[in-house]
Structure formats: structure tokens, C-alpha cells
Amino acid sequence: HRFGITFHRNKRSKAAINTELETIPGIGEKTVIELLRHFRSVSKVKKASETALSEVIGPAKAKIIIKHYQQTTNEN
Incomplete structure (x- = not known):
């Protein structure tokens, strides 16, 4: 049981690493995880x-994600 809990905690902490996607307003952790599972990066x-x-x-x-990346591209 202890090993299972430790594994689960480590798995969650790795998933909590911030990505650029999490800084987009309106995009939460679950959405980021779904996107990274599907697109891989x-x-x-x-x-x-x-x-x-x-x-x-x-x-x-x-639309939120597309708009965010269009704005960041236009700013650069």
C-alpha cells in the first residue's frame, strides 16, 4: 500500500510541472493533460x-488556444 501511495504522489507531482499551456487563461490542468496525452508536446x-x-x-x-498563440506571434 505504501508503495502505491508513493508512486501516485510522484506521478501527480510530475504532472504538476508547469507548462506554457497552463499560463493561458481559461485552460486548466485537466485540459493541459488531455492535450499533452494526445499531441505529446x-x-x-x-x-x-x-x-x-x-x-x-x-x-x-x-479557439482560446489558437487566439493565444496568434497574439504571442504578433507581439514578437
């Missing part, structure tokens, strides 16, 4: 189309 999420994002997290959150 933040850079692939950035390159994904709105349609591809919508299939994973829904159209509203997909």
Missing part, C-alpha cells in the same frame, strides 16, 4: 489546427 499543440484541437478539447477551448 507543447510544440505540437502550437502547430495543431483549430479543428485538431477541437476534436480533443472542444471548439471553445480550441
